[in-house]
Amino acid sequence: MNVMNDQNFFDLAMKAIARQASDAELAELDALLASHPGRKLEFERLQADVRTAKETLALANATGATTPELPGYARGRLQTKVQQTLGRSSKPVEPAGIGQMLRKWWIAALATGVMAAAVIFLAAFPLSSHPMIQVAMLDTAGTVRGSTGDDVAILTQQWKNSTFQSFDKTDSLKNWETNSPQGDKVTVKVIYDRAAGEVRVSLYSFGKPQHRAFVVESDLSATLQEANSFIKENTRH
Amino acid sequence: MFPVLWPAAFGAAQVALQPYLPSDVEDVAIEALEELVEKVRTVRAVEELKPLAASIAHNRAVSRLRQHFAAKRGSGKTESLDPEQYETDEIPLGTALDSPLASLQQKELADVLRCIIAELKPPHGEIVADFFLHGLKYGEIATKHQVAVGTVGVYLKRGLDAMRRLWERQPK
Numbered sequence: 553m554n555v556m557n558d559q560n561f562f563d564l565a566m567k568a569i570a571r572q573a574s575d576a577e578l579a580e581l582d583a584l585l586a587s588h589p590g591r592k593l594e595f596e597r598l599q600a601d602v603r604t605a606k607e608t609l610a611l612a613n614a615t616g617a618t619t620p621e622l623p624g625y626a627r628g629r630l631q632t633k634v635q636q637t638l639g640r641s642s643k644p645v646e647p648a649g650i651g652q653m654l655r656k657w658w659i660a661a662l663a664t665g666v667m668a669a670a671v672i673f674l675a676a677f678p679l680s681s682h683p684m685i686q687v688a689m690l691d692t693a694g695t696v697r698g699s700t701g702d703d704v705a706i707l708t709q710q711w712k713n714s715t716f717q718s719f720d721k722t723d724s725l726k727n728w729e730t731n732s733p734q735g736d737k738v739t740v741k742v743i744y745d746r747a748a749g750e751v752r753v754s755l756y757s758f759g760k761p762q763h764r765a766f767v768v769e770s771d772l773s774a775t776l777q778e779a780n781s782f783i784k785e786n787t788r789h
Numbered sequence: 790m791f792p793v794l795w796p797a798a799f800g801a802a803q804v805a806l807q808p809y810l811p812s813d814v815e816d817v818a819i820e821a822l823e824e825l826v827e828k829v830r831t832v833r834a835v836e837e838l839k840p841l842a843a844s845i846a847h848n849r850a851v852s853r854l855r856q857h858f859a860a861k862r863g864s865g866k867t868e869s870l871d872p873e874q875y876e877t878d879e880i881p882l883g884t885a886l887d888s889p890l891a892s893l894q895q896k897e898l899a900d901v902l903r904c905i906i907a908e909l910k911p912p913h914g915e916i917v918a919d920f921f922l923h924g925l926k927y928g929e930i931a932t933k934h935q936v937a938v939g940t941v942g943v944y945l946k947r948g949l950d951a952m953r954r955l956w957e958r959q960p961k
Contacts, residue, residue: 614800
């Protein structure tokens with residue numbers, strides 16, 4: 553039998569097995585089976601092969617599938633399994649790459665959870681968020697003691713994103729200072745009192761406000777840096 | 790990693806269990822991935838994970854089916870396991886408990902799956918799947934893949950021959 557006949561027989565057999573054959577094709581197949589006894593065995597083998605092929609292909613298809621999504625409850629159960637299995641031995645027998653990868657995956661999942669918790673924590677406790685800094689200068693003596701312009705520049709340079717106000721009366725400053733910030737944002741008020749030669753820092757967050765004064769000995773910049781360190785330390789800025 | 794492996798395990802379990810025990814599919818898929826975690830140190834490459842997950846799920850599903858039918862027979866209920874039934878298209882995929890795949894070990898089945906996927910490159914794989922899995926006719930496949938009708942059968946024969954060679958390579 554030639555190749556052409558082989559392919560014709562195969563096509564007829566496939567169509568018959570898949571129940572796609574027309575009456576004429578079924579009759580042709582019957583005739584072939586009757587005239588070549590060996591074909592019957594081959595047909596039976598093809599039937600078995602098709603059945604196995606279907607199963608194999610279905611599994612191969614499943615192997616390449618991208619859906620459905622992993623259910624949440626399964627994720628937790630599997631993470632526990634990874635922890636129990638890969639996390640329990642202090643020294644793995646064979647540190648295969650996949651094991652390490654799964655451990656990394658577990659660590660990444662854990663890290664994600666920690667990050668999520670951190671986000672929630674930050675939302676609940678804004679102490680750790682970036683503080684809003686308000687800067688003011690009290691200059692009751694005017695420019696007698698030197699150029700206020702330089703000091704303003706130093707102040708605004710130190711806290712670039714801050715708001716800045718200048719006062720020449722203590723009462724005005726007092727109002728500004730005691731105007732407690734609203735909301736849950738951490739607020740820092742920095743006052744440079746030129747006459748007193750000091751920088752006062754008031755830190756408003758949840759809990760009691762904190763106050764600290766820094767004496768300006770000779771260098772305003774150095775004192776402001778000192779004040780800034782205090783702010784960072786207490787706001788985890 | 791599990792979100793990537795889950796569809797493979799779920800799909801393989803579904804192939805075998807959906808017709809008889811659909812509510813067991815998720816359980817078997819989870820158990821398969823748990824077993825995969827235990828075997829993960831034996832895996833050499835990431836590419837082996839999905840076929841192995843599928844093969845573990847398949848073998849577990851077949852075991853579950855065996856238990857199911859054995860329990861039914863044991864309780865006096867009848868559930869036909871007549872092999873002749875498997876030769877008809879009414880029997881859903883994966884219920885052939887006596888198929889060559891059911892007798893393969895997890896690793897062997899995983900190898901078969903990897904080889905099948907590698908062997909049946911596009912459009913070969915799609916054509917074979919369209920005929921054997923999706924029930925498309927020769928003419929429909931030819932139109933879909935823009936090939937001559939006469940070549941569809943050639944693709945199918947090559948695909949079936951390739952799969953047969955792979956099964957025959959497996960230890961009996």
